[in-house]
Amino acid sequence: MAHHDGAAAVRPLTRAWVSRHLQAGERIVRAEALHGGITAEMWRLTIGARDGGARDLVLRTFVNVEHAEDWLNREAGALTLLTGTGVPAPGLVAVDPTAAHCECPSLLMTRLAGRPVLDDEGLETRVPLLARQLVAIHALRPAVRPRAYAALTTAGTVVVPKGAHAAAWAAAIDVIRGPAPRCAGRFLHRDFQPGNVLFDVPPARPAGARITGVVDWAAASWGPADLDVAHCAANLALLHGPAWGLRFPGAYEEAGGVLAAAASERLYWLVRGGLALSEEVRSVSQPWREAGRAALTTRAVEERLDAYVTALMDAPG
Template structure:
């Protein structure tokens, strides 16, 4: 079996499982850890299949806390990927195999096809990048997915009533005002198939076009505003308020009458990030992003909060 630098105790067993799932006689030629993800281990595997070669992607769920809370992660991602492939008009990986409990692979795992493209975090044209990102998300939400085929539904990660930003924010009272808003009843609106972790690190590009959306382990039925809000807070931290606003405008153009914007969901998504002291996301630095600091993350989150509160007060 091939040697590699990113070893995991169960990786060799998982590689044997993955190769056999593609073809019983497949041989592993190379293994490369894919950067950007921080909650699981993701590898690109190059396989020899007779005279041909094929690249596939293997995700290993090694986060014990996450597995304890959601033991069906591998099955969840496999179902989400199949839903996306069936209903959404955006390129997504094809499920090859999954082992929910790691009974054969040694660790919960999903094996999928390798999409062309790469993550782009510093685009040559910011406006084009944001427009295509908004278009791809609108396409996901327009999928006529049958909720009966997707048993997972949206739930909140954090309880806003327990928020305390006094250790790091320059405006903790305003954060408490935001917490009071998100503990009120949710706005009425339709549910749809959502990615639930839509942000730039999970989008692949080729020749300035979106070539794929990956990391579907959190896919579920829920409000479109959750996906929009999650991407916006990531954009705020990565590029600032203007980028987040331009993305929202692009998404609204492509979604049309199917989407009614409410800052409520932006506040919900923002508060998810505020339960821990802000820091620069490791997935960005692993992909070569420089120039971001903890202080800048705090400043951008505080500024975004104040903007959203103003919008909410104005009835936006």
């Protein structure tokens, strides 16, 4: 939904805070709500200058969200770290993690060109691009490491879909009952998936697609590369079918990425990635439908998740 009454669409205190971080002579002339996020309100702000020029910023606001301060501090830290690395991330403009100035905890950043592409068409081109981008992220060696990853899903929190293959799910849940494998740490995005990657796709040449940005760094952390790969693989499985989830680890390795050496360790992370989404099927599928994937009902996504988890448990090795 676009708001054409300019700055009035943004809460008054937040509007004033944004204005204090603009250049001399600039003002908010338009605000447009961006859809697709799960935990935060997102606004595209058009900033007008006295000479008639304009630029866009993005405002991210958490409303009644637990841990908002932590997430915004982590995102601000990640955006600062990523400056000049070659990873196409937004630039940090300002952050108010405790709502000291705004109505709600907020972060202001530059806007990147491109858009998430969630269609099946062109996937053969985009998956290798996703893999290469994730390898580049994992190659970063920050002077100050972010905090260690948190794996919130447990054997007791998994939500088994109705009608799922009971034996496969029971076996999958048993996989994550044990301790996590010891793996080398890497800089993780922690929510790397098609909805958080921006593409430029020439209308007449889908094969010419290129990545223009990676967004939503609020969960950036330190941990095994397998964790990011598993999360992206599970999202691909739900968005485009289980076969695409099964293919992604191979694409990551073809791009130069290194995964856990033992098959059992790889399985642990892949299973954990799939089971984690069992708790979020409704929340992840709604933005996909809003983006035009109307067939991805909650039930349809549950069925794909069941097929993916079953395929992981049936895979040889």
